[in-house]
Amino acid sequence: MLDESAKIRFKEYLQSERQKYTPERLSILEELASEREHFEADDLFIRLKNKGIKVSRATVYRTLDILVRSGIVSKVDFGKNKAYFEYHYGIKHHDHLICIKCSKVVEFEDSTIEKHQERICQQYGFEMTGHSHRIFGLCENCRKKK
Amino acid sequence: MLDESAKIRFKEYLQSERQKYTPERLSILEELASEREHFEADDLFIRLKNKGIKVSRATVYRTLDILVRSGIVSKVDFGKNKAYFEYHYGIKHHDHLICIKCSKVVEFEDSTIEKHQERICQQYGFEMTGHSHRIFGLCENCRKKK
DNA sequence: TTCGGTGCAAACTCTTTGCACGACG
DNA sequence: CGTCGTGCAAAGAGTTTGCACCGAA
Numbered sequence: 001m002l003d004e005s006a007k008i009r010f011k012e013y014l015q016s017e018r019q020k021y022t023p024e025r026l027s028i029l030e031e032l033a034s035e036r037e038h039f040e041a042d043d044l045f046i047r048l049k050n051k052g053i054k055v056s057r058a059t060v061y062r063t064l065d066i067l068v069r070s071g072i073v074s075k076v077d078f079g080k081n082k083a084y085f086e087y088h089y090g091i092k093h094h095d096h097l098i099c100i101k102c103s104k105v106v107e108f109e110d111s112t113i114e115k116h117q118e119r120i121c122q123q124y125g126f127e128m129t130g131h132s133h134r135i136f137g138l139c140e141n142c143r144k145k146k
Numbered sequence: 147m148l149d150e151s152a153k154i155r156f157k158e159y160l161q162s163e164r165q166k167y168t169p170e171r172l173s174i175l176e177e178l179a180s181e182r183e184h185f186e187a188d189d190l191f192i193r194l195k196n197k198g199i200k201v202s203r204a205t206v207y208r209t210l211d212i213l214v215r216s217g218i219v220s221k222v223d224f225g226k227n228k229a230y231f232e233y234h235y236g237i238k239h240h241d242h243l244i245c246i247k248c249s250k251v252v253e254f255e256d257s258t259i260e261k262h263q264e265r266i267c268q269q270y271g272f273e274m275t276g277h278s279h280r281i282f283g284l285c286e287n288c289r290k291k292k
Numbered sequence: 293t294t295c296g297g298t299g300c301a302a303a304c305t306c307t308t309t310g311c312a313c314g315a316c317g
Numbered sequence: 318c319g320t321c322g323t324g325c326a327a328a329g330a331g332t333t334t335g336c337a338c339c340g341a342a
Contacts, residue, residue, distance in 0.1 A: 020296060020341050056299045077223055082331055097272050106270055113262050117281055120254050125286035126243050133279045135263055140271035166316050166321060202324045228306055
């Protein structure tokens, strides 16, 4: 579900940084945009490999880094000492409920909380560039099983 | 700043899990409680080493894990693919503003946001056991330098 | 033609684990 | 005394990097 404007945005970002719009980078963007859920760097590498697209793991990491900097992808973490990513461009911001038992992740969004964040930033003189709000607990299923 | 009740809590937790209250575990708890800010596992290991307290890195990791499970310490992460910890027992919950340029971390707390979280959990059938709310951005100093 | 990009493998960082010995309960 | 904990070093997992070749601009 890669919309063309994301490609354009990527290309423009690369130009602004005097970097190149290579086929590898485009393949990576196209592949990750087809995944609506969060994913790991290595997942993405494997998916590309399985499709017969030749890119190295190093290039996947390097490109994810660029995509995060450009704001097209966001990096999230679920307390596992490894990075997860989400395609983010043109998608409404959301946060996560994470089940500590089955690792299920549910998205939520709350505009009141978002507003409060802005107030907090003002209070501390911060200029917010992003945020991550994670609630850990037991999901409905795991509560029942308990 | 280790209050005695934290030791008691730790001892009770260990007993409840049929685990032992060893001198190593106590040293680790005492040392980390003297640090008000967040710290890394390795920092803690080095601090103990510098004080001449003999514990292995493995024991530090193993004990931190127990302390987190017991609720005395909390694990936080600042998007660096490694874990940070905070002594948490008897200390008011707070969240973090993280400067993406100088890595400065400022604590904040907001009861309205906390209340909203509970509502969200109800809505999704979650039982909250903890949360982490991080706001990334530029701190006052870094904004000025820009 | 010229930088920047790529793949590969090795290096790195943080964390976990297997094992034999040691000590808390 | 039995079980659980410990140190050590090696293994693991995820990620980064150096280098020689390659290709977008």
